[in-house]
Amino acid sequence: MPEISQSAALSFREAIDRHSLHEHFADLPQQREAAKLGMWVFLATEVMFFGGMILGYIAYRNAYPAAFQAGSVHMLFVAGTLNTALLITASLFVALAVHAAREGRRKALVWCLAISMFLGVCFLGVKGYEYYQHYLDHKVPTRTFQWDGPDPRHAEMFFVLYFFLTGFHALHMIIGVSILAFIIYFAQRGRYTPEYHNPVENAALYWHFVDIVWIFLYPMLYLVGHTHV
């Protein structure tokens, strides 16, 4: 950081403090650390939240492997793979956005966030298309569920888990996209500085977490049916 005069530094600090520092924190680094830790603790909660559903998946797949493989055959493999790529790329741009925020490059920040948000919306679009195809295919586990292979009950269980897991994931995506929209709005107005950009960092952590969930969902749901006999 270049040397700046004492008085300039002070007024700069005050300006930031007025906007960004809550009065019960001693200084900005303390506030930033607190916000970051809070986010990680929240993500631990989220891990357990998805963990409960993943436990359900493991327990039932262990009990009914054939039905799960047969169910997975009906997944749209291309769409799932495309979505994985979309999310990973979105994660990259969010990481680049944090990078830009740390360096105080407002334009790069806004653009990177906008690209990730766009990729996130694309993801949701593809997901919606998949849901629609499953609906047409009578694979939504309600009364209209149809299954002509053996063991329909447990094949339906696969679809129940599919819709639970991807549904909750999509919900997180929707929240993530909305958060990014807010961040973009504030970033454009120059709210974030190299000293204060906790919301960008935390939104990025959340976004990466949602990405990680998908990284596990993808092989669990899309890839188990290819070698089905």
Added chain:
Amino acid sequence: MAEKTVRISTYIWIWAVLMCLTALTAGISFVNLHRWSTVVAFVIATTKAGLVVTFFMHLWYEKEKTIWIWAVVSALWLTIMLVFTMGDYLTRGFLQVPGK
């Protein structure tokens, strides 16, 4: 600046590796590895998740021990839940008595 700056090229490299691993796991799913299929898919997914956590989420550059602890704890607790519950499911019927 408080955070250590990561070079942009690092992010791009990680992204490239993640994309390759995605292609790998998708490709390998067409090969019948029998019971190893699940293991391979799980290892690849964990590697990918690990890369995202360490680089995109900056855990690698994190000096704060607390955050490390929380990252490890969440994985550990998930493991506890899965291992102990599946421990029940997988040992059912060992005695050859229904329901024991």
Added chain:
Amino acid sequence: MATSPQLETVESADYLNAEYGVKSWLLTTDHKRIAILYLASITFMFFIGALFALVIRLELLVPDGTLVQADTYNKMFTMHGLVMIFFFLIPSIPTVLGNFLIPLMIGAKDVAFPKLNLMSWYIFIVGAGMFIYTILTGGLDTGWTFYTPLSTSFVSSSVVIGALSIFVVGFSSILTSLNFIVTVHKLRAPGMTWGRLPLFVWASYATSVIIVLGTPLIAISMALVALERIFGIGFFDPLLGGDPLLFQHLFWFYSHPAVYVMILPGMGIISEIITCFSRKGVFGYWSMALAILAIAVFGFLVWAHHMFVAGISVYSALVFSFLSYFVAVPSAIKVFNWTATMYRGSLYLTTPMLYALAFIGLFTIGGMTGLFLASLGFDVHVTDSYFVVAHFHYIMVGGMVTAFLGGMHFYWPKISGRMYPESWGQVAAAVIFIGFNLTFFPQFILGYLGMNRRYWHYAPQFQVLNVLSTAGASILGIGYLLPLGYFAWSLRYGRRVGDNPWTAAGLEWKTPSPPPTHNFPETPVVTWEAYNYAELPKDIEILREETFAGD
């Protein structure tokens, strides 16, 4: 308003009169005011739960079920359990005393995220509102455990809203805990190292860890129950391909650690009280602190001991029984260390101390019977009997509620700035102790004899013990009304107190009573160890004054 002129000189506004009006309370972000909001809410919920308990005990006065219908009775015990556990016990000490005390104890101006703190309260209110709606629209009759497939496919009551209210209130706990964790990590005053934290802070921290890691599982299981009911999908119903034991695993993965959510903060409070009224440092600070963490960790490894007869594998049962004993060891350490803390102390038998002593006794009985239940062969016989009911009431009511009341008495001068009437306090403590034991001790015998829990009517030979239990419950009920009365009375007529009426150690006593909005006039710097009673005056300030005892 002011009755004691000598304290009128303190002019600076405290948190209670910093602002006035309903809005200043409903939009406050002051952790102390939020604690008061919680206090009002959970007290309200407590008395709703107590009302259900009253109906249960009256119904069981006679064997053949004459007071209410079976259906009503089932709803009563279900809602008694749900209200007491999710809307009173789990939030009680963390949200009231925890919210009030943690920032004070560590020398912070507030919790880390004050707005989030207020939001947690609103979420709690939404959850509680949903649950009250459930009560008003006919209630629930699934048992508080929501066991599937009964809850998903058979009962006709409003399970969806009820389950979702638990889901919602779970998020309130999570956010509060997240706040505490970050607060303890990041907002400790200079010099307040981990080794100097009061044990209550350790306990609240461990509790928060449990809540953060466990509550998502109750949330997801409740969400799945609700979705299963709405859409008729068979996630847990075996007729539709599901497995009801999976629900039990998910449910108990949270609900067993939740027991430690209920008891750990109580243990923290007891450590504060015992040291103060023994005028001594706590015996074995580090083993006490580590025992708290050990309970939190091991608490997660024992959940299936609720399922020994439920159809889990024998090997799994052996492992869970074995691990259950490991959670008992740190609990034993705590009991022994509290007792040892009194050794060569200088004991004052004030109301909080009476509650603390009662806590040790009752918690010991509750813990010991827990050892019975962890023993597989024994558990098979008494599981789902009144033995279990008695056991967990000894822990939750005898332990947690006693600790909560002890803590409320101990910190009442700090919270309100006024003293409660000591002699009334002692009478109430005695009434509660007697009433409690009379209510729940006979239930141990009933359980082993073969009386089932959740039975609307029962075999006539159990009647005598049930009558004793109901008699005890009436005494207990009166005992709980007394503090409500005299606390309210003392708000207006209690005598004003200084900063540190108990001459207790700890930062929370180094600020005015009631504390100002930002707790400390200036950030304190801690240079002393926890419980430094050696450096404090030997006797207790308030007890030097003649007027206190007779008040």
Added chain:
Amino acid sequence: MFPLWPISASTMARQVDGLYIFLIVVTGTVTLFICAVMLIFIFRYRHSKHPVAEQVTGSLPLELTWIVVPLGVFMIFFIWGANIYVAEATPPKDSLQIYVVAKQWMWKTQHENGEREINTLHVPVDRDVRLTMISQDVIHSFWVPEFRIKADVLPGRYTTLWFRANRTGTFHLFCSEFCGTQHSGMIGKVVVLDGAKYQEWLTNGGEMGSFAATGQKLFQELGCANCHRFDTQGRGPNLVGVYGKPVLLSRGTSVIADDAYIRQHILNPGFQVVAGFKPIMPSFQGIVTEDQMLSLVAYIKSLATPQQREPVSNRPPVPKSAGAPEVQ
């Protein structure tokens, strides 16, 4: 006066009582000790008598003592309890087999000779009795306090309970898992008879033919016999000698053909198809009640030890490489 100790009427009851007494004595002693110590401290160190506290704030040897000693005692609790539990989980070989079906809010019991009872169970004294239980709706739990045994009765899955009554009389049978409105009304009685009276009771009621015979009749009525023939020509596997043996599945794995497998297969034939057969069997979900299911299981079980019929290979010709698991 009112009772303080339940009657003990099974071999298991004595063991549980022994453990209970041990637990009471050990924990009672410790509890009383703690209370006594507290009272002594209150008396000796109260402020008026002991105005200045001495700061005794720790003793590692002491603390280690109360970590290690309790743990040792706990391990005794654990091992003792585990012993009883394992004994409860392993029914002796030649137990008398009884089937129990629970439903809201009644118990149906069926004996091998075909006798059926509702909310009552007659058993002989001094004989091992094994219950195979299933629920038709929600989770119930079979509890006879005088026997000190209990097991949940699950829908969709068989659970097992065994006991050996050693005292004649009538004992309460409770449903112990909350099962809905009339949970407390789901009670019955277990009547323990001595050998002669039990025989008498059996012969009085056993006119409807044995339980397995009921199953056999059902086997014909449902058309099972059309495919599951007693030779190798059927479209389904021959069921003679199958029970309790490993069955090779089309997936290459094998399972033991026990009660649970048979039930699962009748309800959900596509789940685990036997190697060499097409998944053509229709599901009997909603057609066969749990009672009937148990009789079918009993029938197939009775085929395990063919008396006069020639034992035929139950497996159709499978490729040699598949390597059918051998009976051990």
